[in-house]
Amino acid sequence: MFLGGNTAKEKVINKGVLSRLLLISIAIFFGIVGCSQNANVTNDNWVDLTFVLTYKQKQVLCGAEVDLAAKKWRINKFAFFVSNIHVGVDGGRWLHVENVPNDWQTEQTTLINLVARCSDSNDKNTNATVKFYLPNVVLDDIVKLKFSLFVPFEQNHLNPLIQAPPLNNAEMFWSWRQGHKFMRVDMQSEEDDWLFHLGSVGCESVAVVRPPPAPCKQANQFEIIVPLHIDNRRLEGNNNEYGRRLNMQIHLERLLDNTELTSEQSCMFMQSQKASCEVLTSNLVNNRVFTWQPN
Amino acid sequence: MAAKLVSILTIVLLLLSCGERAQPYEWDLPQGFPAPDIPENNPMTKEKVALGRALFFARALSFNNTTACASCHLPERAFSEPKARSVGASGVTLKRNASALVNVAYAGTLTWSHNGLRHIEQQLMIPLFADTPIEMGVTNFEDVILARFNTADYKSLTRAAFGDSVLNFDRIVKSLASFVRSLVSFNSAFDDYAYRQIDEALSPSQLRGMELFFSEKMECFHCHGGFNFTQSSKHAFQTLTLKAFHNTGLYNEDGNGAYPIDDQGLIDVTLEGSDMGHFRAPTLRNVALTSPYMHDGSIASLAGVIEFYAAGGRGKGINNPWKSQFVKGFDMTKQERDDLINFLHGLTDESFIKNKNHHPPIPAPSTIIMSHN
Structure with a gap:
């Protein structure tokens, strides 16, 4: 009956079947596609690089106070951007890695935000981890890792409104002209306070809400290289069989070495703060502020 | 019969798949601005x-x-x-x-x-x-x-x-x-200048004031940052809730930082000592229209607010131990003060104020008791 020469009744029936099929198809399509969201990326060969802030080997948690120069200091903020991660393998080769995009990182840049207010201390307000895809290399072959504390110039001075997270975070944004604060440490005692806001300076643009057409004179982009030793490497299995977690320790006391904690000795890259900024940036690169956390 | 059932099923699935069928609200947002x-x-x-x-x-x-x-x-x-x-x-x-x-x-x-x-x-x-x-x-x-x-x-x-x-x-x-x-509200002169790239939108004085606003000298933008001029801001593709509350040094009743007992701010909610005198930094959009200022309306004018911050607080509040690190005080000339005020006036959105949809509907829908309407 479907081979031709259909009767009028058969045509009506066929029409009815086709209509039903069409309706069912539409229903299934909208039922599936309707308002669903993309599935999360899973089952990739990724690594969690987790930062742990410590002071004299003790982890600094929300509300913790540290004793410095005979005063107790609250750490109100400890945040920084991590970009341009490479893993180094035997033979001196550096392999570039790409992040797994999420609310805290683009493909190249991650915001690490370690200290939140205790009353706000939920996972939404802190992030300690860079999640990146491992390139075509066995994890055990990696002997060092490098990353930069900065936001790439191409993204650093864009309108933050139209940037993907975390580059739309107002707490870490100076202005179109200066771009982001690459690192922000805010500390406070009962009598005084101390701030370290790292970012590009010497940026020229016609107004503070206009981006500079050329790179800033003092970009303040610092690269950190951390050697890995097999014995010290922490590899923890995760629920995902391909995933691995590596812990990176941040030594606050090494960052603050030879620094006087007073508001006058803060560093936000104003001319009057040149000396204190030089000490801090030197510590950042040369004083082993970042190391693998020992087991 | 089967066709009817399929039709009903289809309609139900369509409704379930996309939620409410009422007329969606159309946001009047400038290009590039994220939806709430x-x-x-x-x-x-x-x-x-x-x-x-x-x-x-x-x-x-x-x-x-x-x-x-x-x-x-x-x-x-x-x-x-x-x-x-x-x-x-x-x-x-x-x-x-x-x-x-x-x-x-x-x-x-x-x-x-x-x-x-x-x-x-x-x-x-x-x-x-x-x-x-x-x-x-x-x-x-x-x-x-x-x-x-x-x-x-x-x-x-x-x-x-x-x-x-x-x-x-x-x-x-x-x-x-x-x-x-x-x-x-996104139609201020500042929005024209910053987001719509209209160079003439702000006057020379307002441009100077904007430079001061975003400077480390005056520190305004640290608490009044972001596109809404407040850190307490969130939109469709931003998940992080920023630190929104600050002690500005308005009071210091006991020398240890206490605010007046009838209103001590966030500490009343969290019971955390460090939240004494913490109040939310409000948006500065349309701020020229919203006097008096501060949580208790205790400062009458924009000039008064700027002088308050230039002094690093008020009276004993200057030494409030819970005061924000960014309220330190600063020196300024009268010209700088005027420039900053002019910039803040540049955040006024006249179209927001005049928008008829923001005013009472005319005629007002009737209620049963009308004596006070």
Whole structure:
């Protein structure tokens, strides 16, 4: 009956079947596609690089106070951007890695935000981890890792409104002209306070809400290289069989070495703060502020 | 029969797959601006905004038919009011200055000092139902108040918004929240300059003031940062809730940082000592229209506010141990002060103030008791 020469009744029936099929198809399509969201990326060969802030080997948690120069200091903020991660393998080769995009990182840049207010201390307000895809290399072959504390110039001075997270975070944004604060440490005692806001300076643009057409004179982009030793490497299995977690320790006391904690000795890259900024940036690169956390 | 069943199934699946079928609200946002984050249980619709607008201006919503939301949130003042502290329906003076309602849809937290109120639907319960002190005084008058809205006008508005004509306080709250969310302001001279790249939008004095505003010398942008000029801001593709509360050094009653006992800020909610005197940095959009300033309306003018920050606080408050690190004081010339004030005037959005949709509907929908309308 479907081979031709259909009767009028058969045509009506066929029409009815086709209509039903069409309706069912539409229903299934909208039922599936309707308002669903993309599935999360899973089952990739990724690594969690987790930062742990410590002071004299003790982890600094929300509300913790540290004793410095005979005063107790609250750490109100400890945040920084991590970009341009490479893993180094035997033979001196550096392999570039790409992040797994999420609310805290683009493909190249991650915001690490370690200290939140205790009353706000939920996972939404802190992030300690860079999640990146491992390139075509066995994890055990990696002997060092490098990353930069900065936001790439191409993204650093864009309108933050139209940037993907975390580059739309107002707490870490100076202005179109200066771009982001690459690192922000805010500390406070009962009598005084101390701030370290790292970012590009010497940026020229016609107004503070206009981006500079050329790179800033003092970009303040610092690269950190951390050697890995097999014995010290922490590899923890995760629920995902391909995933691995590596812990990176941040030594606050090494960052603050030879620094006087007073508001006058803060560093936000104003001319009057040149000396204190030089000490801090030197510590950042040369004083082993970042190391693998020992087991 | 089978065809009918399939048709019904299709319609049901279509409805289930895409949620409510009411008219979606169309945001009037400039290109590039992110949409606000809207709670799933109260999607924006034109009809709810319309009902909320009518209710916002209705005095019948207070227990004694004297006070509307708009009594303390005046459209011509960017929905703030000129009184230092608002007065509730029973005549009692409240402890705080009425906040401007500007881009509230983007607010990360609501009210002057509460870190748990993240949706307008939650916040609205306070002015409606609080009894110490009374604002609208709805508690125990729910039926009386609802009866006032049992009119053809409100039945029609309610039916359009919710599918039937039954008005209740859940629907009142959802509609008011929708209207408040619709109060979006992005058409200031600053927006023209910064986001629409119109070089002539700001005067030379305003440009100088903008440089000062974003400078480390004056530090304004640290607390009043982001596109809403407040750190307490959140939108559709931003999940992080920023630190919104700061102690600005207004008070120091006991030398140890205490604020006046009747209002000590966030500490009253969190009971954390370090939250003493912490209040939310409000948006500065339309700030020239929203005097007096600070949570208690204790500073009358923009010039006064700038002088307050230049001094690093007020009186003993300058040495408040809980004061923000960014309130340090600074030197400024009169020209710099004037430039900064002029820049703040550049945040005024005249179209927001004049928008007829932000004013009472004309004619006002009828209520049963009209004596105060």
